[in-house]
Amino acid sequence: MTEAIVVTPTQAVESQLDLSALFYSLLFANQSIADSGIANNLERRVMQDIELALSSPQAIAENVLKLPSKILELDRKLADDNIDTKELIKLIEQDPLLCVEVLKLCNSMAFKRSENDVTSIQQAxxxxxxxxxxxxxxxxxxREMIDIKPIYFRRFGAEIWRHSMQVAFLASELANAEQCDSAFLLGLLHDVGKIAIFKMLVDAFYQAEPGEQPSSTLFKQVMTTKSLTLSALLARYWRLPEHFETPLTLLANTNIKPDDEMTLIIWKANIISECSMLQQVDKLPQKELIVLLAQVGITEQEFAELHKKLLEF
Incomplete structure (x- = not known):
């Protein structure tokens, strides 16, 4: 029988901060720059922008990161069992690009359920x-919110979307049947603050000195804590239901393990996804992985099974 690992509160906080710093390194395309503790001019400019955003999330929500207007309307209608199926299909088919993207997901390796391709929304x-x-x-x-154009940041766009999809999938797996849909959407939106900050970074990058890139440990720590706070503020401005805003607010306190049920689900899903993505590129030491899995409350075997599924995203 394997002896249970006891993780002290200090170990828990340190391991999560280490994980977050490693994960940010994964998001950046340029891995050759060594981390330093001192923020450069580019990072200082973005950190000032972050503080302004926290004091005025409305400006970010309207100019930097707009929530697609259809997302909540369609989600409500899809949740309504009284809506006629034909009416629902007609509503979705009004957006051809949306249909194409949905069919791509239906036929992707992660979600395909038969040998035959899904070719219509009705069939889906x-x-x-x-x-x-x-x-x-x-x-x-x-996904419409993630539009990262400069080549240097394209990797971020792909990786942060993959992470958001993984957290949404894991959250829906960890939640009970009644919480499943809310957990999925919350997992999908938990990192909107991070996306907003990276869009600020893109704008600042155009004014940066040649060779200046985000690389300091300080900047990564700011990104970790401030992005979660910004996610909660954006949720409030977008008038998402309270059961979305509250977990995002609680997640912003990175010094404690949450005890709220929905918050804990997203917290666990986030850690599992970050561990999986880092392990895939051999960037997570086994010793740190064991500590993190002990916090989440899953075995190495259970993680291995989840990791195998997450590789399909």
Whole structure:
């Protein structure tokens, strides 16, 4: 029998901060720059922008990171069992690009359920079910927020989207049947603050001195704590239901393990996803992985099984 690992509160905080710093290194394309404790001019400019954003999230929500107007409307209608199936299909098909993206997800390795391709929304509704189709549509609409154009930041766009999808998937797996849909959407949106900050970084990058890139430990720590706070503020401005805003607010306190049920689900899903993505590129020492898994409350075997599924995203 394997002896249970006891993790002290100090170890817990330190391991999560280490994990977050490693994860940010994964998001940046340039891995050759060594971390330093001192922020450069580019990072200082962005940190000033972050403080302004925290005092005025409205400006960020309206100019930097707009929530697609259709996302909440469609989500509500997909959740309403009284809406006629034909009416629902017609509503979705009004957006051809959305249809294309949804069908891509239906036929992706992670979600494909048969040898035959899904070729219509009606077929998707039959084959994957209403709840899963709801998840796909929400995911495709949320992805509109991630539009990173400069080549240097394209990796970030791809990796942060993959992470958001993984957290949404894991959260829905960890939640009970009643919480499943809320957990999925919350997992998908938990990192919107991070996306907003990276868009600020893109703007600042155009004014930066040649060769200046985000690399300091300080900047990564600011990103960790401030992005979660910004996510909660954006949720409030977007008028998301309270059961979205509250967990995001609680997650911003990175010094403690949350005890609120929904918050804990997202907290666990986030750690599992970050561990999986880092392990895939051999960037997470085994000793640190064991400590993190002990906090989340899963065995190495359980993690290995989840990791295998997450590789499909």
């Amino acid at each position: 509704l039959v084959q994957v079910g209403r709840q899963q189709l709801r998840h796909f549509i929400t995911s495709c609409l949320a």
